Each structure stands twice: as structure tokens, then as C-alpha cells.
Amino acid sequence: MYDFAIVGSGVSGGRIAFELTAAGAKCLLVEAGRAFDRHSYPPGELGYSTQMFWNGGLEISRDARLGFLRGKCLGGTSVVNQADLNRFDARAWDDWRGRSGIGFFQCAVMDPIYDDLRRQVVADEIPPQFYNRNARLFVEAFERRGYHWAPILRSQDNCHLDKGSDCIVCLGGCPRDAKQSTLVTLLPKARAAGLEIETEFEIDHLDDAGDHVRLAGRQRGHERQLQARRVVLAAGALGNTAILFRSREIAATLPALGSSFCCHPQFMTYGVHREPVNAHKGALQSVESHDERFREAGIKLENVFAPPIATAMLLPSRGAAHYQQMRKYRHIACVEVAIRDEPVGRIALDRRGKLVVDKPLTALDHQKVRHGLDIAFDLHTAAGAIDTIRCEQVFGLHLMGGCPIGTDPRTSVVGPDFHVHGRPNLLVADSSVFPTAPGINPSFTIMALSLRASRQWLTH
Ligand SMILES: Cc1cc2nc3c(=O)[nH]c(=O)nc-3n(C[C@H](O)[C@H](O)[C@H](O)COP(=O)(O)OP(=O)(O)OC[C@H]3O[C@@H](n4cnc5c(N)ncnc54)[C@H](O)[C@@H]3O)c2cc1C
Structure with a gap:
């Protein structure tokens, strides 16, 4: 059985897959989208919009006033984004700390994690x-x-x-592989260290069996099931929230599921x-x-x-x-x-x-x-x-929330240990945990949360 199954290969999933595999864990990464590379990216705007994004390129809010974009390919949105890296400032952390009740949301704790990443990420x-x-x-x-x-x-x-x-x-x-997406940076390294990757495999729902988690979904038209001791949900704000809602027994225990969405x-x-x-x-x-x-x-x-x-x-x-x-x-x-x-x-x-x-x-x-x-x-x-x-x-373009992080299970979905409340085998550290909009590009902080979470999960 896998130690970890990671659902989603974007900014968070790529980082977590790399950290866990490099530390010796047996990991499987499952991605709904296809695996492209610089030789096979669909040509032209119409080609890539329809094949590398969810819903053929555009999703809309219920009243159609807002359009949403999210990547659907190996490497996730890190393959199609603009790759801007920004740290949160004290204003953003203070807001998160106040809203979530989590003490480590402060520059003094998070800046060293950004520094650590900065030494690893080419920018x-x-x-x-x-x-x-x-x-x-x-x-x-x-x-x-x-x-x-x-x-x-x-x-x-x-x-x-x-x-x-x-x-x-x-x-x-990026046809030059200059953009440092997880597709060209972390996933190849993780694969070399033993990570298994399955693409075109969309997870539908999960069952928590106590000492392990069952994952059910469809891969290229066929139903498939998997098991892992622990599951990391890294399918983004919309992806994680949908998977948890379809996992009805789990959703029934999460009153805040779907809340705090911002973009x-x-x-x-x-x-x-x-x-x-x-x-x-x-x-x-x-x-x-x-x-x-x-x-x-x-x-x-x-x-x-x-x-x-x-x-x-x-x-x-x-x-x-x-x-x-x-x-x-x-x-x-x-x-x-x-x-x-x-x-x-x-x-x-x-x-x-x-x-x-x-x-x-x-x-x-x-x-x-x-x-x-x-x-x-x-x-x-x-x-x-x-x-x-x-x-x-x-x-x-910055889809955040749906599984907000916090200390109170009535108003949040994920706790300070990056576990879904009451579910020690269900782990989340991606854009879905954002309790509020920071007003700052989110990727660098998603990487920082994912790095901190991976280190915690490896020791607990
Ligand atoms: C055009 C564009 C430009 C952007 N530019 C920037 C920028 O310059 N700087 C910045 O900080 N942010 C930028 N962003 C936002 C940033 O890319 C996202 O916030 C970030 O990628 C979110 O990371 P994530 O790991 O939570 O999700 P993602 O990177 O979106 O990864 C989620 C992955 O999960 C997969 N998935 C979803 N559901 C399932 C399922 N059921 N089963 C299996 N797999 C599933 C998806 O296919 C996807 O690969 C941009 C976004 C867009 C769309």
C-alpha cells in the first residue's frame, strides 16, 4: 500500500510529492489532466485553452459575472500561469491569524520558509x-x-x-521549459526518487477506513479504485471541495466545507x-x-x-x-x-x-x-x-478557499496540522485552505504552506 496518494500535481501537489518521496515515502500522484511537454503542448490559443484547462478553458460563477481559469494537465496551473512569486506581508498574515486563530501565520515563522524555498526555486x-x-x-x-x-x-x-x-x-x-513549473522542476526529480504518476485519472470521492483511505475515480473512461495510508488533497480550491462534497460521509462532518471562496x-x-x-x-x-x-x-x-x-x-x-x-x-x-x-x-x-x-x-x-x-x-x-x-x-485566476484552515471545526475544514478536522489521514495544504484573499499572488505561499505541511506529516 502507498504511504501517501497525492491528488493533483500543481503548485502544491508537485512540491508535496517531491518532499515526501525524497524523504523515502512510497507515493503515488494522481492527476486528472494529460501529460504534455514542450514538444506536445497543443498549438495555438484555441488548442491549449481547450485541452489544458478545466471545462474547455473557462468556468463561470452561477450568475455568469465572473470567469474562472484553472489548469488541467500534469503540473497543474503551474504550467499555464504567469509564474510571479510574491511573499505575504504582515498585513496578510495578521488577517489570516485573526481569522483562523493559527499562531504560526506571521512573518517571523513564515519568512524562513520562503527563504528556504528561494534557495531552491530559480526566479x-x-x-x-x-x-x-x-x-x-x-x-x-x-x-x-x-x-x-x-x-x-x-x-x-x-x-x-x-x-x-x-x-x-x-x-x-512554455516551449523553452524556462518557466519553472512543477512539470519541469519537482516532478522529474520526484519520479527519479521513486514517485509513481498516473495521469488522466480524475478522483471522484474518498472513503475514510480509519487506518487507510480508499480513493475512487475514473481513468480514461474506466472506473478505478486505490488505497493509501494517507491522502493529500492538492486538487485546488474547486477540485478539493468537489471531492470532499462527493465523499458524503466525510462532508457530513464538515459544516464549513465550500465556504470562504475568493479569487x-x-x-x-x-x-x-x-x-x-x-x-x-x-x-x-x-x-x-x-x-x-x-x-x-x-x-x-x-x-x-x-x-x-x-x-x-x-x-x-x-x-x-x-x-x-x-x-x-x-x-x-x-x-x-x-x-x-x-x-x-x-x-x-x-x-x-x-x-x-x-x-x-x-x-x-x-x-x-x-x-x-x-x-x-x-x-x-x-x-x-x-x-x-x-x-x-x-x-x-487565483481560486482560493472552500476548505479554509482554522482552529474551529465549525468555521473551518482543515486544522493547523494541515489535517481535515477529525480525519488524521486526510491532508491538505493547497490554495483551498486560504481563509481569506491576501491581495497578493498566492503561489509562493502555497509552496511555503506545502513545504511546512510536508515536514510536519513526515514527523507525525
Ligand atoms: C492564467 C493564470 C495565471 C496565473 N498567474 C499566477 C502568478 O503569476 N503568480 C501566482 O502566484 N499565481 C498565479 N496564478 C494562480 C496559481 O497558479 C494558482 O493559485 C496555483 O496554481 C494553485 O495551486 P494548487 O496547487 O492549489 O492548484 P493547481 O496548481 O491548480 O493544481 C491542482 C491540480 O489538481 C488537478 N485536479 C483537480 N481535480 C482533480 C481530481 N478530481 N482528480 C485528480 N486531479 C485533480 C488539476 O487538474 C490540477 O492539475 C495564475 C493562475 C492562472 C489560471
């Missing part, structure tokens, strides 16, 4: 000579208005920007320029806001862009007007506004077992959106845009 800033025009306009506008900005630390090796690489293609898997809703704003901006060329993302006034207000501004199909979906126009707007693709600069949303979302299953996500924006969220958009449009003006466009479709 760098984009050198200023490789900022594309979209990034340069962002910086110029920030400086004209007296706001602070900073280069982004990105988990990537050598992107070959000097050879003219366009890193927007990496949103469908940093992102609002794209465009400034149209007379001269080409070519935001899709070169480094996709180089800089971000780094201003205490924005942090206090719960907003973050990012320098980013989207490929053509996503842009077509984001634009508010139809028919001939839409065609005219798309013709300006090369002339568009982008400022994205992300808000630190209140964790009032709920994940549930409907009668047919389909995921339903209720994610209303609160009055405070709307106030943050208005504030952020006012700043973004003023920045476009400062950068010399001749026109501006506000996108209609709103996205959540």
Missing part, C-alpha cells in the same frame, strides 16, 4: 532593457502620477528574450495608442504596483496582456465595432486592476454533482473596483492614450 526579474512598450508605458505613467512600482520576481530560468522570445505563448505551456477578481483596462504598443511581444509581464496606498485600499495594478482570443472575449463591443476594436490589438496598452475581495463566495455541487460557485461582489468589493478603475484610466491618460476601453468580462 528572476526581467532586466529593464527587455521591458516591452506595454511595461515602459506602465512605468512612465506611474512615475508621472507619483505612484510606486516594482519589478516582478518571476519563476523562470532563461527565457531567451535576447533572441526575441515572446513569452505570451507560455500561457499554453482576486481582475478587471482589464486598455489604453489605445497612436503608435503600435505590441504588448503581446517580448516579456509578457515585467512590473507591478508596489504602493502602500494601493495595498491599504485593497487594490493591485499589474502590467500584463492577453492573447487574441481572450482579448476578443474581454472587449465590450459586438459586430462591426468589435472588428474595429480588434484591429487595434497591436496599439493597446493594458493595466489590470485586481482587488482583494471579501471571502463570501461559496462552492457547492448541484443535484447532478456539477460544481456551482456563488461569488457575489460585496459593496466593499465594488468600492475597491471603482477606485482601482479610476486610477487605471488616469494612468492610461498619463501614458498618452488617445482612447480607453473598459473590459466587460471579469476573471478570477
